[in-house]
Amino acid sequence: MIQLLRATRPKQWIKNLLVFAVPLASGDLGNSNAVFKSLLAFIAFTALSAATYLINDIRDVAQDRLHPKKKNRPIASGQLSIRRAIMTSIVLGAAGISLPIFFSLWNLVAVLSAYATLQVGYQLVLKNIALIDLVVVSSGFVLRAMAGGLAAGILISPWFITVTAASAMFIVSGKRFCEFRNHGENGETRNSLRTYSESYLRVLWTSSMGLALVFYVLWSVEIGVEGKHWLALLTALPFTLVLLRYAHHIDSGDAESPEDVVLGDVGIQVLVLFWALLFAVRVFS
Missing domain, CATH: 1.10.357.140 (UbiA prenyltransferase)
Known part of the structure; x- marks a missing residue:
């Protein structure tokens, strides 16, 4: 069992x-x-x-x-x-x-x-x-x-969907980047690695991260209500820091398992909690 x-x-x-x-x-x-x-x-x-x-x-x-x-x-x-x-x-x-x-x-x-x-x-x-x-x-x-x-x-806001899609591509392409770097392009552990290059995968995860940040700011502007625009925009700060800290793991080649990165990095956990707190204040205050 x-x-x-x-x-x-x-x-x-x-x-x-x-x-x-x-x-x-x-x-x-x-x-x-x-x-x-x-x-x-x-x-x-x-x-x-x-x-x-x-x-x-x-x-x-x-x-x-x-x-x-x-x-x-x-x-x-x-x-x-x-x-x-x-x-x-x-x-x-x-x-x-x-x-x-x-x-x-x-x-x-x-x-x-x-x-x-x-x-x-x-x-x-x-x-x-x-x-x-x-x-x-x-x-x-x-x-x-x-x-x-x-x-x-x-x-569901279209901007929310674009933020999710770009963030997901960032994580997924970062995972594939680490697999390529750690196991090479012979494809023994994953056939699709034969069709990639390290430089192309780097372009994918870095551009996806940039798009996720832009889309998040646009989404935060959309969801900001009168008198709380600044609070919605403020949530972009911890979101940006989470992505940048995760990017450090990708660049180091240790993001093959995204769940292990999130569960093992106290800094990311603290930033996520800070983001959740700011977001909760914006929503429920």
Whole structure:
């Protein structure tokens, strides 16, 4: 059971907290209905994404065994059988889709279906196409961020979507940059590495970071209400520092695992808390 839990990558569940982003930004976290529907979105995405992680590890088992860290994953190391992983993936995937159907949250069903479709396409073809593989992985972050708002019927700002998309591309391309730097371009641990160069990946993550900062400022101007424009803009400061500190990890080559960076860097955690505090004051004061 422990190995099965490990295979669903609990550390990566933190990404599913994005479903609460829209309700937070709109000030609807005090609305019990919005919180309930966002919580359903969180549970559904956790189940569905866990199912995709299992399938991913099954398909990549040969390459994972060549990776210095991934070789210790339950399936790659042989601690979890492929048969049991497949059965669990089917159960989790069905549960993730069935939950919003039971509550008639059809917008959420559409988002989850889009996520599942992209994951299938990624596993079959898209993971081996340069740039498209990064776009697909980044879209997972965007769909998570949209899920909570759509489930709760909250209007989503286009600038919010662009901030999320650019930030996601920054993290994902930074991860690929570190993989390229640490494991080379031979593609033994990931086929798509053969189609990249270190300079191109650096252009992707640096430009994505710049776009994320610009889009965030534009979004903060949009959400600033009368008398609180300065407070909305002030939240851009910790956001910028978080991205710059994360960029240091990318440049050092130790951002292969984004969740480990976030959970292991106290500076990033403090800045995120500071950002959350400023944002909460803006929303609820």
